[in-house]
Amino acid sequence: MGTITKALDLLGFFARDRAEIGLGEFVRLTGRDKATVHRHLTELAENGFLEQHPETRAYRLGPALLRLSALRETLFPVRKLLQPIVFDLSEAVGELAHASLLQGEVLSPVIHADPSLHGVLVHFDIAEMLPLHATSSGIAALAFCAEDTRAKVLTRPLSKFTDQTISDPAALKAKIEQVQRFGVVSMSGTFDEGVTSVGAPVFGEGERVVGSLAVAVPTVRANPEKLRDIAQRLLVEASHASTALGGVFPRSFDTLPPDWGDKTLAQQVI
Known part of the structure; x- marks a missing residue:
């Protein structure tokens, strides 16, 4: 599994009953080391695919997905x-x-x-x-x-x-x-x-x-x-x-x- 795939794979853990996921839970879900998971989450957030709750710092799906989803449905x-x-x-x-x-x-x-x-x-x-x-x-x-x-x-x-x-x-x-x-x-x-x-x-x-x-x-x-x-x-x-x-x-x-x-x-x- 390549680096990009590993990063994008993190998006698949979100669900209706799992709207926000913290770093520790991502580590548990993926079985990967904390530093690698944190780097991937940071890159996804910097590009708008994720965003962090201002208080809990847990991650949720970001605004870039809304833009891409709307564009895909338009095209x-x-x-x-x-x-x-x-x-x-x-x-x-x-x-x-x-x-x-x-x-x-x-x-x-x-x-x-x-x-x-x-x-x-x-x-x-x-x-x-x-x-x-x-x-x-x-x-x-x-x-x-x-x-x-x-x-x-x-x-x-x-x-x-x-x-x-x-x-x-x-x-x-x-x-x-x-x-x-x-x-x-x-x-x-x-x-x-x-x-x-x-x-x-x-x-x-x-x-x-x-x-x-x-x-x-x-x-x-x-x-x-x-x-x-x-x-x-x-x-x-x-x-x-x-x-x-x-x-x-x-x-x-x-x-x-x-x-x-x-x-x-x-x-x-x-």
């Missing part, structure tokens, strides 16, 4: 293009829907929506990065990534998030083949216990995969018929999202079988 309006699609998908299926973009070997959420029609809802943290091997959105994107990216994920240790997380490369490969065949994949309890999700890839310019579209449902409501209905709608909206981003969604996927949404069948490869 490449991903949120503006995907927001109506995610909202329509969420309203159509009555559940939480979200879109994420590939960022190296993880997914970065960009927009989500939940009509909040039920008493039991899925908690979604827009700041949480999604692993490619443990989520339906991640596997949907991974299935169409460059071969070298797929090889990296399949050959390294697969982190466990729950007891159901795929940790066997052969099982992950079988899931990838499922997406390549049907265009969608269903996962249950592999990232968040009690949550079942369905994901589909989204393509951009040059027909390359740029992210994914997914729907997350509390497992107690994830009956086979509902999951199949979600998958069929997801294929339509993933095609719309791909077109909006200048891509082309493949038309060669197999038709979903009647029992596609059966969770028992869906999890057999795990």
